[in-house]
Amino acid sequence: MHVLILGGTTEARRLAELLHGVPGLRTTSSLAGRVAGPRLPPGGVRVGGFGGAEGLAAWLREHGADAIIDATHPFAGTIGFHAARAAAATHVPLLALRRPGWVPREGDRWHEAGSLEEAAALLPGLGRRVFLTTGRTGLAAFARPGPDDLWFLVRSVEAPEAPYPPRMEVLLDRGPFTLEGERELLRRHRVDVVVTKDSGGAATAPKLAAAREAGLPVVVVRRPPVPEDVPAVADPEQAARWLLDLLGGRGGPGPTGR
Template sequence: MGSIAPHVLVLGGTSEARALAAELVARDIPVTSSLAGRVAKPRLPEGDIRVGGFGGPDGLARWLADHDVRVVVDATHPFARRISASAATATAAAGVPVLRLERPGWQPGAGDDWHWADTLADAARLLPELGTRALLTTGRQGLTEFADLDMWLLARCVDPPDETDGPLPARLEVTLSRGPYRVAEETELLRRHRIDVLVTKDSGGDLTVAKLHAAREAAVPVVVVRRPPRPDMPHSADVKSAVRWLVDHL
């Protein structure tokens, strides 16, 4: 493929990635947003869009060279560990600056009953000690980690699980929805399903934080899965500072 105008590659379909793409388009800075394609109907950012993987770090490095990418922003989900590792390796090989744009994680407040876990498997081991009816908000692809539990589980996902996601818990119900959520809605969900323990990843942000406020008000314990480690690279916690960094490197 021939070279096109030098531009920015934004990895990820997060709200921060979409906001950054919109800001760059408003500044007439060419931007391509790359989405993993795991969600059937994702919210689409402004600017150019590509969907799917790159074929590992080598494939990403070739894509950067072929498209004259001057800066990469890794704005993937805090738990999308594989693409972040590929981005670090590929940008180093291609000599392209890279920035990690990641919202801060959640912090417990007064009245919270949080139990930290390093992995989904660790979270599953904690559940029988904390309750009998759990709300899982950790995504459909990790449901197999809860397959051996003999307790009632409600999984909230954007898309329904399928056979490619692995074995599912026997006593599982699935509800499909997408944030943002309000505290009143989350409180009603806990009440209606008699939820006595909540499981979440430490995703951060405002779109889904209402479940934590509802759990606090209902005195429901929360199992929080810690974020995985990330490659060492420059970091920004918000879009405004990311734009400043980009302007300095373009």
């Protein structure tokens, strides 16, 4: 049985680790290729796009894929819809592994935005020194004409793409981050507002706790829509059980063991 894992996330790599070595099963993890030197999961790996839903369907047929697990980032864009269309066209079972989003807690000062542009429009009324943690793309939304006194601390894994905000400092770093480290970062840079996407997960959540402690407003960009008719689970262990159930129905190991 051959499973395609649409990955690039911590959850996708964990799923590949759980499935590695299962008798009768082989995995191919697909990475978008946007990050240089990514941590590669075990098993087969491919890098790059498929060419839309039609290209993905062609790949599934050519490589004899028996199942797809979409474990891409919550803000990965259209790949979820491409996977749904390709799975329907090829009759290949599809499961989405969707990391739960963050939930505001008592003391949080969250301001939701539907896009990066909406987030940028909120900033003048919230603060002047912005901790921007929305990744290396999309900075154009914060580079548009606006108050000249906005300053940005931009944190990303790799150098951000232009155009940039006129006043910014770049911090290249990769999670997981600690609460103590985030407290110090906010203090050292005199941050008074935080901007983040609702990526979910524990690796980057400490910034939310640090902002809560400091009483800072946080602009949270909502997740884009996803295909509603695709079954979904919240963690790699559940995804592995789903896949092993499929394998068990083909005469392979059951869902409880290798």
